[in-house]
Amino acid sequence: MSELKMEEISLPALFEQARKIHLAATESGADQELVRKGCEVLEKCDDMVSKLGLFSANETKDDISTANLKYILVLYYLGELNEKLAGDDRVQILKTSQAKLKEFLTFCEAMELVPEEELQASAQGGANSFVERRALKIARFKRQIAAEAKLTEIRERKERRGRSTKAAALSTPVEAEEEDLLDDDGEEEREAWLTTISLATCKAFDLLEMLKKEEEMLSAIKEIQVKEGDKEFSQDALDDRTRKAEAWHRDAAARAHYTKPAQPITCATFAQDVLEGRAKVSQAHDHKHQPLIFGPQSLVGGSLTSERERMAAQVFQPGHRLPTMSIEEAGLREMQMMNNWQERTAKMMEDANSAWYKDNQKLGPNEDDDDDDDAAQEKARAWDDWKDDNPRGAGNKKLTPCG
Template identity: 30%
Template sequence: MSTLALPSEGMSLGQLFQTGRQQAQEIQSSSLSFRDPDYQRMVEHLALFSANETIDDVTTAHLPYILVQAYLGQVVVRLAGQDRKSLLLRARAYYTHFYHLCDDYGLVADEDKAHFKAIEENISFNAARAREDNIARYKRQKETTQKLQTLEEKLTQAALNNQDPEDAQREHTLLLIDSHVQQCLQELQFIQDELKILAMRGAQPPTSATDVDHDRLDMDRDRGRLTERTGPLLSDKSQVRRPFVITNKREELRAGVFKPSWRLPTMSVDQYLELERERGGIIEGGGQGPSEDNGEREAQLDADEQAQDAETMKQRQWDDFKDDNPRGWGNRQGKG
């Protein structure tokens, strides 16, 4: 396989694949538009992959060519052109072909199969379910990227130590395919959403030239009215451009010449007191003075307090006497 080369390019399949891969990665990080399907035709011509094989039957050197359709989809979906719908359909065909090829070799996880089925059948989930799925896919993609970086470091170290990196290279390629399967499903979802937007845009009736002319005339008319109201009074030739009243501003300025600098009251003191009286803020008249009944009641209360104090003192004296003279004290029990 390494000796097969294109007559026009003079490059082998492996060299062409590596070149296309590098250019595809450069395109993803730039605004350039590029597509080169030569290595795709070579892969199809050589028939490197068969539905009767398993992934163990594919050699490590041939594993990277499974990614051809994925790289083509990444390039085409970033092309800018007038017929955006055709580009999206073409990119979707590349991604779908790549997904089915990986599925035939058993390289698609169960969660990815469920995701592809939801996209294919246009199944929509609620916001909470969609958010959970997006978070789970993001975490999985992040873990895959970290594993790829670890394997790349291992491959670099093996190359420096002149070790055979075939096992690590195969593991790295399979993990890279899994990463592109995840990206493929994400791109398919984006393509489907963009196709819906294009369909909605195409359903809108086109704007005729007559409507555009009418809108432009209305805008010019409104702009002219605004200029008449806010523009200068006189033109360059001293012609009056809009009506005005000369005495308006003069009278306003005259009224403000002898105007005091402080704020004048809006009502008199009597008016303010009358307003407060209506609100209930002013109490008129005095309160009730002390009556005879109140005096008698107070005298009776004082007498009751004095009597209560006298009774209390009597009880205290009796308690003191009992303390000083216990019961039976001084009884000689008949001894005379």
Template identity: 70%
Template sequence: MGEFNMEEMSLPAIFEQARKIHSMASDSTIDQETLRKGIEALRLCDDRVSKLGLFSSNESKDDVSTANLKYLLVPCYLGELLEKAVQDERLQVLKKSQDQLKEFISICEALELVPEEEMQYSAREAADTLAVQREKKIARFKRHRAAEAKLQEIKERKERRDRSLRAAALSTPVEAGEEDMQDDDGEEEREAWLTTISLAVCKALDLLDMLKIEEQMLHAVKERQSQEGEGEFSREILDERTKRAESWHQKAANRAPFLRPMQPITCATFAQDVIEGRAKASEVHEHKHQPMIFGPASLVGGRLTSARERMAAQVFQPGYRLPTMSIEEAGLREMEMMNKWQERNMKLMEEANSSWHKDGPRTASDDEEAAEEKARAWDDWKDDNPRGAGNKKLTPCG
């Protein structure tokens, strides 16, 4: 954007210039120089609004003129642009942005422009549960969509009226009713600005929630860094590990043309051990299976020097069970099990066949002989045990 002297410009011109920059920042990326000009313009607007005393704490939205409604958006736009500024100290940026957004919300509350539902939520903010927060976000999102739809409707209605006025002006001159049209335009403009302020309230409340979360995270990170004091040390360790890995790959690439091709390694764990120096490729059949370690430990080579590194190494672990043997070993074990199973089946078949040959097949004559032998045995038993011989002691003369 071109250079302009804001000190010599009027308040509406400065606000319009700042509003254009705010629209650019909302729609797409914006360079920091243009952003700085927008922040400077909005601060100048805020200073002039304060000096003119356009808003009072004992007024309502009906007491504010339509021409001054748009200046209510100055602290909101300023807070949004300050949040996008790039500075070394992010916490200061967040604090300045939150102060402007809170000032905008407090002015809207005094003018009764904040919904009653939102006021109730803010009153019990400390006791918010997840369900209440979800309900608050849903209600705010609905108001946001309703405000956008209303602004679009006002825009389309204004465009249709402008087209009809231009068509009427071409056919007949404007005579009576011009004042009524101006009144309609004034009411429509007021409705549009009130809807824009309602939409800005929703956006400001959402941005305030996000800035609070970011501020809490930055405080936690800062506190942790002050407790550990290992930022530079950790960076040196990471650089050293990176150099070690790069040197290993470079040496391996230099040795590759002069080495004999080796047998492929079928175990991923052993391959990791070879890369990190815990084993040699010649020990392919003698290696011990160790769990694969992802993250910092894989670069350290298993030599964890502190509890912090051990905890970091445990974070980046796969979510599945790692293999305990190679595909080659699993195939050999399955072959061994299959051979044992076949040997056992062959042994059982041999035993069954040999017993069948020994016994021989049964014929009808064998069945008759067995029946006659059973009958002879029954006759012999009856001869040895006559009927009633066991009851002699029970008879009176026995």
């Protein structure tokens, strides 16, 4: 894009083009031609924002109009794209990127867009202790996650409203003025840009820390080069360091065979082998456990050489019953019970599907029914005979009073 063409484009269109270039460069990698083009467009945006005087030093975020909020991100985009540039003087590139990011954060601080904990850390010259740095990073990460979730929610809400508006427009004709009213989502747009700026501040702080560390490393390398007579670090020196490191790790691995005892095969190991199919439950395995001895740590941890020391170590005993088996043994026993149950179930299913069992099922119930019918008839006949011999009330004659 030539300078003349950039002059003809308006600021909103130029910013939208720069934002798309920044997004493409971030997602697709550092394409140098695209990155340089994005830097040129962003530089032009920054120049136009300064000439138009969109922001004032005595303003806050509440005084800035919704249409102008997005131009706060120009410096952030510029600092992030500058870091992706490739060049011989990497230190100068890092310094330029850090300058843009610091300018962006300073402006956000003036607009009251930076959290209080970040301001306190900056006032103290950064977090000093590891605990403070960790707490600051955790808080920053939580803000970043919340901002990303908020942007996703706003985007989904806008898409749903667009679909419902489109469906309503198809069913009911909408006038031009009513359509403008339906698209009036200024509050939502303002919330989206403020959330985007908050997300950019979190990323800017993290990027600043990373660039600072990289600059320190490059400066240290340059100092070493100056001390060694301006000799560059050759690939041979790096290969030599790599060989030494690999040799040290290889020797340490070789020493580990006789300096560290082998891992014993425990019940847990055997159970894991059974579960993964490398062993069977039927295989013999000796489950030995050392008895639990409670007592003073000096005696328990050491070797019990005399009966007196053994008795002293057994003074403090638990007041509850100790388990008779380990968890691994209980698991193996349950596995054995399950195997037995599966074998019995398989045998029952096999018997149930056999022809002999089906024939018995067909013949058995009829014979039993005939036997039951005969027994019931005999019992009914005996009961009728007894009732004939003993009419109702025959046993109460002796209770009749004398006349």
